Amino acid sequence: MNWVITENNKKINALDIPTISTEEIRSDIEKMKTRVVGFFGKQEFDNVRLYVIAADDKVGKLYITSSLFTPEVKSYESLTQTIPALHIFEREFYEEFGIEPLNHPWLKPVRNNQDAYPFFEMKGEDIHQVAVGPIHAGVIEPGHFRFMCQGEKVYDLEIMLGYQHRGVEELFLKNKKYNNRLAESVCGDMVIGYNMAYSQAMEALSDTQISSKAQIIRRIALEMERIAIHIGDMGAIAGDMAYLMGASIFGITRTLVINTMLEISGSRFGRGLIDVGGVNFDIDKKMSEKIINMLNDVAKTVDRTTNVMLKTPSCISRMERTGVVNQETAKAIGAVGMAARSSGVDIDIRFDFNDKWYTSLDVVKPFRATGDVHSRFKLRYKEIKQSIQIVKKLLAKLEEYENEPVKVTPNTSLTPNSLVVSMTEGWRGEVIHVAITGSDGQLVRYKIKDPSFNNWYALAMAVRNNGVSDFPLCNKSFNLSYCGNDL
Amino acid sequence: MLTDTIKLKYFQGKQYIPDIQNAPMRSQFRGFPLLKKCDECLVDESVCPTGALKADPLSIDLGKCTLCGNCKCDAIQFTNYYKLSSTDRERLVITENMTPDDFEKAAIQARKEIRRVFSKSLKLRQVSAAGCNGCEMELNACSNCNFDMGRFGIDFVASPRHADGLVITGPVSENMAYALEDCYKSTPNPKIVILAGACAISGGVFQNSTKLNREFLDKYPIDLYIPGCPVHPLTFINGVLDFISKK
Structure with a gap:
C-alpha cells in the first residue's frame, strides 16, 4: 500500500508523500481498518492536493498519503458512502476548494452558512420545528440548532455552525x-x-x-x-x-x-x-x-x-x-x-x-x-x-x-x-x-x-x-x- | 440521604469573597503594567502578539494587550492590580510612569443618568461574537458562589428583551455580525454596551483576520471597556460596579 508511515510529532519530507487515487484511498482505509484524523486540501499552483492522514491506535502509527486534483477535475465519488466518519471532512474539503464529492448524503455547508442552509424537513400533522440560536440563553458560544419534534419528542436535530469562523x-x-x-x-x-x-x-x-x-x-x-x-x-x-x-x-x-x-x-x-x-x-x-x-x-x-x-x-x-x-x-x-x-x-x-x-x-x-x-x-x-x-x-x-x-x-x-x-x-x-x-x-x-x-x-x-x-x-x-x- | 446533603453543604462553609472591591489578588496575576524609563532595556515591539506595545514613547494599549508577559523586562513590569476598566478607549493606553492610582482616577467617567438608572439593578445580555470561550467561562464564573455578582443586582439574563445592556466578547466575526446587531436592536432603551476582553475591544490576536466584520462597534456607542485575555471576574465585576454605583 502506498502510504508513508510516521509517528506523532515526527516530521517527514512532504515530497515523499505518494499520490494515489481517491478510490485507492477508500479501499486502503477499509483494508487497514484505520481511522482518518486528517483529510484536507492544499493549493499547489493550479492543482489541489488532498492529504489524508490515518491513525492506527493499536500500534501508535500514522499513515499519510495524498491525491491530486488537476484544475479540470471538479468532482470525485464521495468516500462517505462507505466510510461515514468522513462526512464532515468531505463537506469541509468541498467548501474550501469546490471539488465536489459526488453522491455525498448531505453535502451541506460547514462554516459559510449565512445563506439559506438546506435543513432536513419532516412533514406531518403533529410535527413542529424548534429553532434555537445562534445566541443561546446562557453565556456560551453561538450556534444554531434545529429540532424536528413530535410533541416533546425529538426526531432529528440538525446543528448549523460557522458563526465563530475567524480564519x-x-x-x-x-x-x-x-x-x-x-x-x-x-x-x-x-x-x-x-x-x-x-x-x-x-x-x-x-x-x-x-x-x-x-x-x-x-x-x-x-x-x-x-x-x-x-x-x-x-x-x-x-x-x-x-x-x-x-x-x-x-x-x-x-x-x-x-x-x-x-x-x-x-x-x-x-x-x-x-x-x-x-x-x-x-x-x-x-x-x-x-x-x-x-x-x-x-x-x-x-x-x-x-x-x-x-x-x-x-x-x-x-x-x-x-x-x-x-x-x-x-x-x-x-x-x-x-x-x-x-x-x-x-x-x-x-x-x-x-x-x-x-x-x-x-x-x-x-x-x-x-x-x-x-x-x-x-x-x-x-x-x-x-x-x-x-x-x-x-x-x-x-x-x-x-x-x-x-x-x-x-x-x-x-x-x-x-x-x-x-x-x-x-x-x-x-x-x-x-x-x-x-x-x-x-x-x-x-x-x-x-x-x-x-x-x-x-x-x-x-x-x-x-x-x-x-x-x-x-x-x-x-x-x-x-x-x-x-x- | 438528606443528612448526606446537609453534611455536604456544611463542609463547604462560607465560600464567597466578602469584599469584592478590595479583594486580594494573587501576586502572580499579570494585571496593570508599570512602565518606566530604562536605558539598558531594548524594548522590542515585535515580541507583542497584538501590537499593543509601542517603544517610542513607551506605552501599552490595554485594549489590545493579552497580558501574556512576552515583553516583560526591567522597563515593563506587570503588577497584580486588576481594576483595568475604562469608559474611554483612549484612556486604556498606559504610558510611562503611570501608576494604578493615576489610571483609576480618570478611567471611569460614567454619566449621571447611568448611575441613577442602573445603580441598583443591571441585567445584561451576553453575546459571544466569535469569542473563544475564555471570556465566556470567566463571565460565567462571575455568577458562581465565590464572586456572586448577583448580590449587587448585576445578572446575566436569557433574553435581550429583559436586558439593560449587552456584554460583547470576541472579535465579531462576519458570520455573527447580523445576529449581534439584531440582539442590540431587540434590547429596549435605555441600554448600555460593554466590551469585555482584548478581542472585543480591538480584535486582539485576530485583528488581522479577513473574516471579521467590526462595523457594529463603530456604528453604536460603547459605554465601557473591560480589558483582559480572558477578563478576570474581579476585573469585570469591579469595572461594572465602578461604572454604575453612585459615588
Missing part, C-alpha cells in the same frame, strides 16, 4: 514568528491542549529539543486543565438537571484548580505558560507541595459530592438512558476523545501513541461504556481521579530533572518541504495540528482538527428520541467546542 488557519500562515498566543486563543477552554499541539509541531519542524522538565510541566498543566474543566462540566450537568447543590460545589471546586494554575502561570487558564522551546514558568518544590495539597482537597470534595449526587434518585433518573450513543454509532461516525470513550470506543492519544511520560506511569485508561449522560458524567469523575494520580506522579518525576532549564531558545528556521502531524489529548479529545512547509521554509498550510469536529454529530445522534427538555443536559454532557469546529 485561524490563515492567521497562522500570515505570522512569520512563532505565535503561541494565537494558538491559545483558537479554543479558549483548551488553552494548554492547543498550545501544546502547536508548540510540538513547531519544535518538530525546527529541530528544537526541549528539556524533559519542560515536557513534564506541560503535561502537568494539561492534566490540571482536564481536572478543572471536567469539574466545571460536572457542575454544569448538575445545574442543567436543577441540582443546584452540585452546580455550586463543583463550581467553587473548579476555582481551586484554576487559581493554582494562576499561581503557576499568571493566568487562570494557563495562558502564557507554554512557548515554542519549553515553558515560561517553573514548578519548584514549594509550588509542587501546594499543588498536591490542593489536589487532595479537590479529590475529597469531588468524591463527596459525586457520591451524594449518585445516591440521589432524581439525579440518576435524569442521567440514566438519556442521550445514548451506542458503541456502534460512535465508531461509525468517528467519535473521538472523552465522548467516544464513554461509548466504549477506547482511544486516547496519551496512551496509544507512545508518549513516554504517560506510558511509563502505570495507570489504566478509565473506561465506561453505556454511552448515556450518566456514563459521560461518571467517566469525567473517573478521569478527574486518574488525572490527579498522573499529576502527582509527574510532580514526583519532576524532582529528578530539577537542574534542567525550563526553556531553550528555539531555532527560528523551519525545515523546508516538511510535514508534521502533532496530536495532543486535550480534555475534550484529540487536538490535531498538521503543519506543512514550502521550499522556502515558510508554513504553506496549517490545519487544525478539534475533537468537536467529529463529535458534533454524536450530539445530534444522542438527542434522537429524547425529550426537547433533555437537550441542554445532553449538550452539556458532551460540552463541545463551537470555535474549535469553526476555527
Whole structure:
C-alpha cells in the first residue's frame, strides 16, 4: 500500500508523500481498518492536493498519503458512502476548494452558512420545528440548532455552525514568528491542549529539543486543565438537571484548580505558560507541595459530592438512558476523545501513541461504556481521579530533572518541504495540528482538527428520541467546542 | 440521604469573597503594567502578539494587550492590580510612569443618568461574537458562589428583551455580525454596551483576520471597556460596579 508511515510529532519530507487515487484511498482505509484524523486540501499552483492522514491506535502509527486534483477535475465519488466518519471532512474539503464529492448524503455547508442552509424537513400533522440560536440563553458560544419534534419528542436535530469562523488557519500562515498566543486563543477552554499541539509541531519542524522538565510541566498543566474543566462540566450537568447543590460545589471546586494554575502561570487558564522551546514558568518544590495539597482537597470534595449526587434518585433518573450513543454509532461516525470513550470506543492519544511520560506511569485508561449522560458524567469523575494520580506522579518525576532549564531558545528556521502531524489529548479529545512547509521554509498550510469536529454529530445522534427538555443536559454532557469546529 | 446533603453543604462553609472591591489578588496575576524609563532595556515591539506595545514613547494599549508577559523586562513590569476598566478607549493606553492610582482616577467617567438608572439593578445580555470561550467561562464564573455578582443586582439574563445592556466578547466575526446587531436592536432603551476582553475591544490576536466584520462597534456607542485575555471576574465585576454605583 502506498502510504508513508510516521509517528506523532515526527516530521517527514512532504515530497515523499505518494499520490494515489481517491478510490485507492477508500479501499486502503477499509483494508487497514484505520481511522482518518486528517483529510484536507492544499493549493499547489493550479492543482489541489488532498492529504489524508490515518491513525492506527493499536500500534501508535500514522499513515499519510495524498491525491491530486488537476484544475479540470471538479468532482470525485464521495468516500462517505462507505466510510461515514468522513462526512464532515468531505463537506469541509468541498467548501474550501469546490471539488465536489459526488453522491455525498448531505453535502451541506460547514462554516459559510449565512445563506439559506438546506435543513432536513419532516412533514406531518403533529410535527413542529424548534429553532434555537445562534445566541443561546446562557453565556456560551453561538450556534444554531434545529429540532424536528413530535410533541416533546425529538426526531432529528440538525446543528448549523460557522458563526465563530475567524480564519485561524490563515492567521497562522500570515505570522512569520512563532505565535503561541494565537494558538491559545483558537479554543479558549483548551488553552494548554492547543498550545501544546502547536508548540510540538513547531519544535518538530525546527529541530528544537526541549528539556524533559519542560515536557513534564506541560503535561502537568494539561492534566490540571482536564481536572478543572471536567469539574466545571460536572457542575454544569448538575445545574442543567436543577441540582443546584452540585452546580455550586463543583463550581467553587473548579476555582481551586484554576487559581493554582494562576499561581503557576499568571493566568487562570494557563495562558502564557507554554512557548515554542519549553515553558515560561517553573514548578519548584514549594509550588509542587501546594499543588498536591490542593489536589487532595479537590479529590475529597469531588468524591463527596459525586457520591451524594449518585445516591440521589432524581439525579440518576435524569442521567440514566438519556442521550445514548451506542458503541456502534460512535465508531461509525468517528467519535473521538472523552465522548467516544464513554461509548466504549477506547482511544486516547496519551496512551496509544507512545508518549513516554504517560506510558511509563502505570495507570489504566478509565473506561465506561453505556454511552448515556450518566456514563459521560461518571467517566469525567473517573478521569478527574486518574488525572490527579498522573499529576502527582509527574510532580514526583519532576524532582529528578530539577537542574534542567525550563526553556531553550528555539531555532527560528523551519525545515523546508516538511510535514508534521502533532496530536495532543486535550480534555475534550484529540487536538490535531498538521503543519506543512514550502521550499522556502515558510508554513504553506496549517490545519487544525478539534475533537468537536467529529463529535458534533454524536450530539445530534444522542438527542434522537429524547425529550426537547433533555437537550441542554445532553449538550452539556458532551460540552463541545463551537470555535474549535469553526476555527 | 438528606443528612448526606446537609453534611455536604456544611463542609463547604462560607465560600464567597466578602469584599469584592478590595479583594486580594494573587501576586502572580499579570494585571496593570508599570512602565518606566530604562536605558539598558531594548524594548522590542515585535515580541507583542497584538501590537499593543509601542517603544517610542513607551506605552501599552490595554485594549489590545493579552497580558501574556512576552515583553516583560526591567522597563515593563506587570503588577497584580486588576481594576483595568475604562469608559474611554483612549484612556486604556498606559504610558510611562503611570501608576494604578493615576489610571483609576480618570478611567471611569460614567454619566449621571447611568448611575441613577442602573445603580441598583443591571441585567445584561451576553453575546459571544466569535469569542473563544475564555471570556465566556470567566463571565460565567462571575455568577458562581465565590464572586456572586448577583448580590449587587448585576445578572446575566436569557433574553435581550429583559436586558439593560449587552456584554460583547470576541472579535465579531462576519458570520455573527447580523445576529449581534439584531440582539442590540431587540434590547429596549435605555441600554448600555460593554466590551469585555482584548478581542472585543480591538480584535486582539485576530485583528488581522479577513473574516471579521467590526462595523457594529463603530456604528453604536460603547459605554465601557473591560480589558483582559480572558477578563478576570474581579476585573469585570469591579469595572461594572465602578461604572454604575453612585459615588
